[in-house]
Amino acid sequence: MRFSTGALVAASLTLALAACGDRSEPSSDKAGGGTGVSSGGEQSVAVKGMDTMKFEPATLTVKAGQPVRLILQNVGVIPHNFVLKQGAGQPVKITAAGGQTEPGIFTIARPGTYEFVCEEPGHTEAGMKGTITVR
Ligand SMILES: [Cu+2]
Incomplete structure (x- = not known):
């Protein structure tokens, strides 16, 4: 054996x-x-989530087909999140508690304009949304 x-x-x-x-x-x-491969670098974008139910800035611009490192800075005291339902290969959701900074990475393959929102109850309705333009 x-x-x-x-x-x-x-x-x-x-x-x-x-x-x-x-x-x-x-x-x-x-x-x-x-x-x-080395020419396709990561792009870093920072967005602030505020208790005034706003993202700052509310419009972002990134390049298509390259990884986006999105940093959500919650400058408020209540939780906020960054949700992108379309554009990326799969839905993106980055959640940050009050005063916290959380990163997320995603890639959007096709140029276009996509909406992102904060899904905390009532926040989207109160105007906490923005657009990400992909070129
Ligand atoms: Cu929010």
């Missing part, structure tokens, strides 16, 4: 090495692709 297990391990190791060997050959074109 022990002997056959060892043989099996040896066989799978050989397979793994063979697989690695196969892949190392076309990887020469990866070096050229690396420079392209």
Whole structure:
């Protein structure tokens, strides 16, 4: 039993090495692709959530297809959040308690104008919303 297990391990190791060997050959074109990746930098955007039921600024502009690092600064004392239901691959919700700063990362693939809101009860209705323009 022990002997056959060892043989099996040896066989799978050989397979793994063979697989690695196969892949190392076309990887020469990866070096050229690396420079392209570095050009797509993260963009940082800060928005304040205020107890006056406003975002500041209420209009944001970002680039399409590049990760957005959004920092929600709650400068009030009650909780606020940043909710983006459309545009990103999946709904975005960043919540910050009073006086707290919370980051979130998302990417919007297609240019356009999307609405973001604060979903705390009554806040959207009171005017706590804004737009994010993607170019
Ligand atoms: Cu709010």
